[in-house]
Amino acid sequence: MKRDLVPPLGAKVHSDVRAKPSTNHGTRYLARVRWTHPRTHRREETTATFESREAADRWIEQKRHASVTGTDPGQTLATYLDGLGDRWARVIDSTSTYDPYSAGLRLRVLPAMGHLPVGMLTAGLIDRAIDRWETEYGRSTVKNTVAALVLVLDEAVRDGLLPRNPAKDRARRTRSAGQLAVHEANPRDLALPDVETLNRLRGAVVESGGHPCWGDMVMILACTAMRVSEVSGLTVGDVDLHAGLVAVRRQTYPGRGGLVTKATKGRRSRVVPIIEPLRPTLERLVHGRFPGDRLLIGPRGGAITTATLRDATRWNELVSRLGYPGLVRHGLRHTALTWMADSGVPLYVLQRVAGHQDPAVTARYLHPDHDAVRDAGGVFSAWWGLNGDQTAASDPAAAAPGGHKNGPRPA
Template sequence: MIDRTIDQWETQHSASTIKNTIAPLVRVLDEAVRDDLLPSNPARNRSRRSLGKSALNLKENDQSPRVHALKDLATLTALADRCGEVHQSYSDFVMLCALLAARGSEISGLQVGDIDWDQRIVTIRRQTYPGAGGLVTKQTKGRDIRRVPILQALTPVLERLTADREPEDRLLTGPRGGVLTTASVRDATKWDQLVTDLELASLTRHGLRHTGATWLADAGIPLHVLQGILGHKSIETSRGYLHPDTRHLTDAAARANAFLDGQENPTREPPAKTRRTAAPGR
């Protein structure tokens, strides 16, 4: 709907007028992304559409979810440690979101019984988030139950959170024992300032899920397995986390260069002339 509306505006108004009109909507939907209510901001994506000469600045991979991922485990740990200075639960939230490649609302919905130590698997079956009348707990976004492997880096966190607790207990709670949501993490940690101080200014809480998904893709996990872990209905959505593979282009360049070098520096001798044999009876 946003695209159709702006398509119509582009036939009637100047680019600056359209930009100024979209700006308030972009800011409102940015808050929805920060609160993990939306995976991305459709108005922001559309507001970046190039007009006229600005098309020269368009980058093909600007919308790839990979651009939101942290670069390595050390960076994730540094972020978690800073959040932990406010309270340990905020550090745990960061680690769980990233290393389970899960949405913040799904972390809020986890129970102790969802952790299977025998198979080293976490089962994600519900989400909890703030609704109009209070907290809402329901099925995950895709309405599917999915299973995520427990990575070694997450083991100490889960061991501490599950020790001597009942299966129906909420896995992660806030400083006062209540439900921890992505919004409460944002407010308590002063998230925007914290990530800016760490030179991660563009990182949202949902970017932690992008981080885990990107790392799993880079580890070479088969695409259909990645799709199952992330709970995507379309495999094309999961494909967005794959690293662009340009090796075939490098190989093509090497072959072309070898061909051109051969033209400049011929190494083959011309074919020898064959002696013709007279036909019998002549």
């Protein structure tokens, strides 16, 4: 197959169109664009055949546009992304975000729409692709994929290939009830049921992994609502036993080229309380050590990541034997937040402990207590009785003959 060349930036383009009559296909039009390469001074040309003169003229205009702007408006998304390189990733964190974003482009975006010209991409087409992804992948995977597509199409807008970015706000669109049920399970359902189950899990990971550090990680996660990466980022100096607080300032996780330590998610430090069941563990971990030492280390002295915890303890097999096959390491964070909410911790405090920006995210951990709502109604009614005549707000229609709200009940 002959390659469709694109004139380089700054090349002076010459063109012509020839009509080619045919008894079988009618008149076809052969369009030709030629130029001299400004760097090599070699003469180059490209041709294409069309069924109408208008289509041939549009193709020539695209080539002229490419010589002026350096971009071809008719190129496919795959071709554009190949030429773009990593320019789309300039604004993201290369140590953590790049890999999932790049995988989203490679594994989902290009198979779904890489063959389409960039100028043909619309919000509706992207929505239909997201519909398919949501039936096959989790919410986080889809979110990362769409975010990467947004960055690529931002570059296409800058290059003049699109008037506006059709992928903007696609990741935050409203989902159907069925999709919500599958992808946005209540985090309370992902928590352990009680302290006895937590103690069984703690003992099981120590036995399976052959070292107490695995049990320490489980205990810290379930008592503080920290993420695994945040526990890995703790130092001895972050633990203030006298104040009863742990400062969460950083996270450590596997990134490109090895372990990466940086600010916490959202780049906001916070403090979490030290509850009494956790105090003996922390006292043991800080005893006789320097403030800059990593608080929790693995059997070989390295940082503990969610992957090492999983592999060293054979986590998936272990939780299945305990009767909780769906429990993941992040479920221990859900456990802590659920138990804190059930203990009566106020929503605004729970949000600070969790490190959530949106209180609506934290509110999902609250128990749907209908009795408390009815009690609130009773308190409001009592207030009303002290501050006004309760009968004054009664339905006047209810006092009508027959007691029917619309007047006397018809015979």
